[in-house]
């Protein structure tokens with residue numbers, strides 16, 4: 272009972288200290304809801320104020336990013352890097368470039384990243400960064416000038432042994448290239464391990480591009496196996512059509528499933544015959560067009576639903592698996608009810624916190640297998656850690672070897688999460704399992720390192 276009071280007191284203090292940062296509050300609430308049992312078993316965490324410390328970032332950096340657009344006008348954006356926790360290793364986590372990015376967004380992502388990275392079992396702390404810069408409609412030259420200006424401030428805060436950023440929404444290999452180029456230029460050091468998600472010819476790792484989507488599907492495969500199910504013959508919905516979504520679709524198809532819906536922020540596509548991934552990639556990655564073009568060019572039974580989410584597709588078909596791979600809070604309680612009615616057996620978060628608390632409740636009460644992002648999408652950051660290993664040893668591994676490592680890591684995360692849920696008396700609860708397994712690894716390291 273006393274520990275429940277501690278949790279509520281620390282949560283109340285967190286709200287007071289971080290006013291208005293609703294996504295950060297949501298992420299903290301979700302982790303704290305799993306921790307009562309842990310504090311009962313480990314009073315040393317309470318004595319050392321681990322809860323208070325773990326939700327206070329070690330460092331938060333906010334900076335001005337001035338750059339010149341193609342019309343010669345000076346533009347100003349805000350840059351962020353939140354260095355959340357380095358008990359297990361250098362801060363590690365992506366950069367998001369999107370107009371909605373605020374400090375609270377970066378804090379929620381950084382907080383999630385701490386536990387996710389711990390769950391991988393690899394030596395990486397947690398951090399996240401980004402900017403309210405909107406890359407949509409910007410020319411290549413504008414993207415480059417923005418990235419160079421961002422790095423002109425960020426370089427003094429990052430490094431192979433300090434903080435290692437990577438991509439996230441709006442940041443892919445092109446942006447990592449411009450960021451790395453500017454870092455190299457300013458520091459006069461070819462420090463490959465300072466960023467991950469690099470191109471394979473200049474220090475990147477094979478499989479990093481595919482890793483988050485593939486990893487989420489591997490994790491789901493393990494969950495399905497606990498019910499004697501697999502992807503073979505499964506009908507699947509995937510939200511988004513970016514990096515995570517595309518490779519989740521590819522792996523589902525490779526395993527014999529059929530993805531029948533995908534989306535972007537303008538609406539959803541429904542293709543009952545299965546998404547033609549080559550066409551989708553050509554439209555989204557090469558031509559950078561809206562997803563409605565898919566329905567125009569695919570023909571047949573494919574249709575575009577303007578403004579709709581993929582979860583709102585009305586159809587008689589059953590849906591076996593749902594993989595939210597777009598953005599936070601994109602799957603609502605009402606949409607979870609629809610998925611349950613459509614027969615869904617598993618939902619795994621490829622994105623970070625895409626499922627609202629109400630939707631998670633609906634899915635859990637209906638007995639749907641539910642994998643939180645910090646477990647299901649950890650394959651991306653885990654492969655970033657493999658990229659760091661390759662950089663440190665000046666080596667580069669084959670696709671097969673790296674994918675094999677990814678697959679083992681995802682199996683390990685599934686095993687650790689499921690075993691922790693069993694140990695704490697909630698078998699099959701991947702939310703509690705992931706939160707406790709991630710938390711205890713970080714908390715034990717924090718105890719060992721003293722009050723710092």
Ligand SMILES: NC(=O)C1=CN([C@@H]2O[C@H](COP(=O)(O)OP(=O)(O)OC[C@H]3O[C@@H](n4cnc5c(N)ncnc54)[C@H](O)[C@@H]3O)[C@@H](O)[C@H]2O)C=CC1
Pocket residue numbers: 438439440441442483510511512513514515516534535536537596597598599601621622623648649651652
């Ligand atoms: N890239 C990575 O390695 C990792 C990414 N993630 C998470 O996965 C999610 C997607 O990231 P990426 O694929 O890297 O980004 P991306 O920028 O490549 O793609 C994002 C996709 O989401 C779509 N989208 C954005 N808002 C939407 C909305 N409201 N409704 C429907 N679609 C929407 C965009 O149109 C785009 O297709 C994010 O939550 C990110 O934090 C998590 C782990 C690693």
Ligand SMILES: O=C(O)CCC(=O)C(=O)O
Pocket residue numbers: 363364365366384387435436437438439467623648649651652653655
């Ligand atoms: O690979 C990385 O370091 C970043 C991955 C990331 O941002 C995430 O897991 O959300």
